[in-house]
Amino acid sequence: MLEIKNLHVKLEEEDKVILKGVNLTVETGKVHAIMGPNGSGKSTLSYVLSGRDGYEVTDGSAVMDGEELLEMEPEERAAAGLFLAFQYPVEIPGVGNMTFLRTAVNAQRKARGEEEMSAGEFLKFVREKAKALKIDAEMLKRPVNVGFSGGEKKRNEILQMAVLEPKMCILDETDSGLDVDAMKLVADGVNALRSEGRSFLVITHYQRLLDHIVPDVVHIMADGRIVKTGGPELALEVEKNGYADLLAEVM
Amino acid sequence: MALAQAKRAATEARLEGLSLPASGAWLAQARGAALARLSEMGLPGRRDEYWRWTDPTTLAAAEAPAAALFDDGGERPAFDKIDRVTLVFVDGVFDAAASDDPAAAEVEITRLAEAGAQDIHWAKDLYGALEARGQAPVARPFAALNTAIATDGVLIRATGKAAKPVSLVYRHASETSDAILHHCVKLEEGAELTLLESGPGAARFSTVLEVEVGDGAAFHHIRTQGRDHERRVAAHLFARLGAESRFKTFTLTANGVLTRNETVVELTGDDSVAHIAGAAMGDGGFHHDDTVFITHDAERCESRQVFKKVLMNGAEGIFQGKILVKPGAQKTDGYQISQSLLLDERSQFLAKPELEIYADDVQCSHGSTSGAIDETALYYLRSRGVPERAAQALLVQAFLAQTIEEIEDEALSEDIRTRLEAWLARRLG
Numbered sequence: 001m002l003e004i005k006n007l008h009v010k011l012e013e014e015d016k017v018i019l020k021g022v023n024l025t026v027e028t029g030k031v032h033a034i035m036g037p038n039g040s041g042k043s044t045l046s047y048v049l050s051g052r053d054g055y056e057v058t059d060g061s062a063v064m065d066g067e068e069l070l071e072m073e074p075e076e077r078a079a080a081g082l083f084l085a086f087q088y089p090v091e092i093p094g095v096g097n098m099t100f101l102r103t104a105v106n107a108q109r110k111a112r113g114e115e116e117m118s119a120g121e122f123l124k125f126v127r128e129k130a131k132a133l134k135i136d137a138e139m140l141k142r143p144v145n146v147g148f149s150g151g152e153k154k155r156n157e158i159l160q161m162a163v164l165e166p167k168m169c170i171l172d173e174t175d176s177g178l179d180v181d182a183m184k185l186v187a188d189g190v191n192a193l194r195s196e197g198r199s200f201l202v203i204t205h206y207q208r209l210l211d212h213i214v215p216d217v218v219h220i221m222a223d224g225r226i227v228k229t230g231g232p233e234l235a236l237e238v239e240k241n242g243y244a245d246l247l248a249e250v251m
Numbered sequence: 252m253a254l255a256q257a258k259r260a261a262t263e264a265r266l267e268g269l270s271l272p273a274s275g276a277w278l279a280q281a282r283g284a285a286l287a288r289l290s291e292m293g294l295p296g297r298r299d300e301y302w303r304w305t306d307p308t309t310l311a312a313a314e315a316p317a318a319a320l321f322d323d324g325g326e327r328p329a330f331d332k333i334d335r336v337t338l339v340f341v342d343g344v345f346d347a348a349a350s351d352d353p354a355a356a357e358v359e360i361t362r363l364a365e366a367g368a369q370d371i372h373w374a375k376d377l378y379g380a381l382e383a384r385g386q387a388p389v390a391r392p393f394a395a396l397n398t399a400i401a402t403d404g405v406l407i408r409a410t411g412k413a414a415k416p417v418s419l420v421y422r423h424a425s426e427t428s429d430a431i432l433h434h435c436v437k438l439e440e441g442a443e444l445t446l447l448e449s450g451p452g453a454a455r456f457s458t459v460l461e462v463e464v465g466d467g468a469a470f471h472h473i474r475t476q477g478r479d480h481e482r483r484v485a486a487h488l489f490a491r492l493g494a495e496s497r498f499k500t501f502t503l504t505a506n507g508v509l510t511r512n513e514t515v516v517e518l519t520g521d522d523s524v525a526h527i528a529g530a531a532m533g534d535g536g537f538h539h540d541d542t543v544f545i546t547h548d549a550e551r552c553e554s555r556q557v558f559k560k561v562l563m564n565g566a567e568g569i570f571q572g573k574i575l576v577k578p579g580a581q582k583t584d585g586y587q588i589s590q591s592l593l594l595d596e597r598s599q600f601l602a603k604p605e606l607e608i609y610a611d612d613v614q615c616s617h618g619s620t621s622g623a624i625d626e627t628a629l630y631y632l633r634s635r636g637v638p639e640r641a642a643q644a645l646l647v648q649a650f651l652a653q654t655i656e657e658i659e660d661e662a663l664s665e666d667i668r669t670r671l672e673a674w675l676a677r678r679l680g
Contacts, residue, residue: 050634053626078636090631094649100635103645108636143649160635 002026002049002168002199007060009041009048018044020224021060026168026217031200033210035235036221037243042203043087045221046172050084051077064168078104079111081167085157085174092144097156100144101126101163108164129162133189151182158189169193170201175209187212207239222247258293265294265313265396272402274367281379285398288383292390301389304569304601305511305540310393310485315429315455318481318508326673328420329449329475330666335418338405342423342453343430345403349420357414358444363404363433374406377435381461381489385515389544394487394513397459401433404459409442409468416445416471421452423479428453434460438468440493445660446470451477451507456484466493466520472500473663475670476510480536483509494520494549501658503667504531504539505674511540518545518552518580528557528657530667532674533566533598540569541589547580547613556587559654561647562598563678573605576613585615592650593623594643644679648672 002025009019018041026032036042048055049062051074062069069077092100106116117125130140133155145153154174161169171190175183190200190213202213210218210232218234219226222243227250228234238246254262266289271282294311295302309316336356339349345362353360366374379398385391407417419434430453438444442465452458464470476484484507492498504510516525531539545554560568570589591600602619624646632642651671658664 052630052634073639074630074633075636075638075642078634084634086631090627092625092628092631092646092649094652095645099645100632103637103641104632104635107638107641111636111638164635 001028002062002064002201004062005060007045007048007062008058009044009055010058012054012056018055018224019048022224022226024219024226026199026201028199029196030216031194031202031213032217032219033202033204033215033235034219034221034226035204035207035238037247038205040221041224042221043172046084046170046203049170050074050082075107076111078164078166079108083161083164083166083169085154085161085169085171087173087176089145089153089157091146093146095144097142097144098123098126098140101160104160105163126163130159132192133159133162134185135159150177151179151185154178154182154186155189158186162189162193167197168199168201170203172203173205174202175204175206183209184212207235210235220246254293258296261296261311262290262293265311267313269400271399275369277370277375278367278378281375282399285379285382285395288386289392289395289399292386292392292395294392294396295390299390301542301571305509305538309483309509310455310511315427315453316483317426318423318454318479318483319426320423321451321479323478329670330418330447330663333416333418333447333662333666335416335447337418337420339420339422340403340430340432340452342425342428343402343432343456355415356417358407358409358417360417361406363401363406366406371406373408373437374435377437377461377463378406378433381463381491382459382487384491384517385489385544391487391513391515393457393485394459394489397431397433397457397487401431401459404433404435406435407444407446408437408439409444410439411441412443413445416447418447418449421448421450421456421477423451423453423477423482426454429455431457434458436460436462436470438462438464438470440465441467443469444471446472448472448474449477451479451482452484454482456482457486458484459487459489462488462490462498464490464492464496464498467495468493469497470499471659473658473667474500474502475667476502476504476507478506480506481508483507485511486513488512488514490516490525492516492518492520492523492525494522496520496523498523498525499657499659500527501654501667502529503670504529505670506533506537507539508536509538511542513542515544516546516554517548518554519548521549522551523549524553526555526557526657528654529559530651530654530671531560531568532671533560533562533568534678535564535566537562537566538569539567541572543572545574545585547574547576547583547585549580551582552580553584554586556589557654557657558589559651560591560600561594561651562591562600563594565597567598568600570600570602570604570619572603572617573607574615574617576608576610576615578609580610581612583610583613583615585613587617589619590650591621592647593621640679644675647675647679
């Protein structure tokens, strides 16, 4: 379970306040979606939760299963079970995808006091997960995200999610830059990971992703706050009328 | 042009009390000629263009500054898993007991110290010859000094494929040692040899390696320069390439208060290939200088320079690399990249890439960059659970990977990669 309370965040470098009191609870096993216009603070929320530099939390808390995320290093948050699927996955020349995955899995296992996986064991484990996402052996060998198409990058994010088996998954605009087929593949990958013990926070600008990953709860975010919460029908309302009407109503 | 008074005085001071090692006729002649070259050019000073960023004072001084012996913490020796013929020099003195039987390499190997008295006709034409050619247009006085007074070294001639790599191991045993070794390698047509060099050598160590690569021959050279923090080295590699020959050299340097590696390659036969690569990692009192000069003097040749340095805690890296394409060297493919990764703001990288082209149908490119660790990549790795220092180490390895890819042999590249990872684990583990 993730409980965000009264979260206030500003940019470290300038005096710009981005999040102005976010309150949000994602229950274990549920899928929550956050929708909102550009600049509403959706991506900032995902970065702050995962521990990216450059943001200053001025007030509030974000507690995951009893642990305060905001006091942890990014790698500690990951080991605790948080995962962020990036809107723009980062290219890392010179680091093989497979090396990257194994380093990450073993680092998390080590942090949790579990035994590390051997190379052979790991290879078998990853190949199975990769197959479902149509990620071939060649893509596993290539440097992380280097020369990957937009769709390949997003699939690679879902592969990392599948391999790391987090408790809380945040998907930051995972649909951006994807055509319908690629989006369906990614959504199938996410749906396959839905389980009782795993929660999702799906951040998206458009409703279309939510046709494939059907949420339990939909939140509308605007100007650094959650301004409206409802069921999946709220997403359809946005799709039909746009954000303007809805925001005029609540603000 | 007359030498400046100060330079002449410094050169005379260095040579004072030194005498040319006793040698037979041909070697004595080569030494004398080198001494004459040196007297004419003088030892370098800070005002020389190619010594502006590296202070030659301690290399030129009559006495070698002391260098404490280094405890490597039991790290396994370089290349120890490679089936090779090992020849050991301790502070520049050949150690027969510690060495293998040179005959196992199935190439001709003669020690320089014993060669003077013999009539080795191929060595007569090579010893000091490539060094002398390499003195223009840029003077390399320490190489001439080496030719004049080198006490030992190996002369290797291969007529076919060597059975095993020849591995020169340089041990450092005395805090005040001052060693000068000079090697010659001649690869006859179609011959193939891998030469390995490892170790600090001495408190102050000068090496010259002259390599004549015959038509269709292949030379592979992998070197690790030893981790002694206070050691100083001036290493010169001169090579001349025949038609359709291949020349590949890679150097790994970790630590060392002063390293000057000069590589001078002449591509004189059509369709020859030269790759020169180096990975350097420095922490604190570390000054590392790669000075490279590639001359294209034949058609359809390829040269590739790949140099990367990782610098931290005030370490300094220098790269001076030149590609000269002579008239008529058409279809030349020249590539040069020099990059540094600065792990803090106190470290510094200075680069001087140069191209001089006198042919009109060539492809030459060069690039030089200097930067910090990519913060976004670091965050990405950390967000996947990789701790900060381990993530840094992974990114540093990735940065250096391009240089290690220049090593063709997988066992050798693995050996180098392991050493590099161990160094990083000590620094960033």
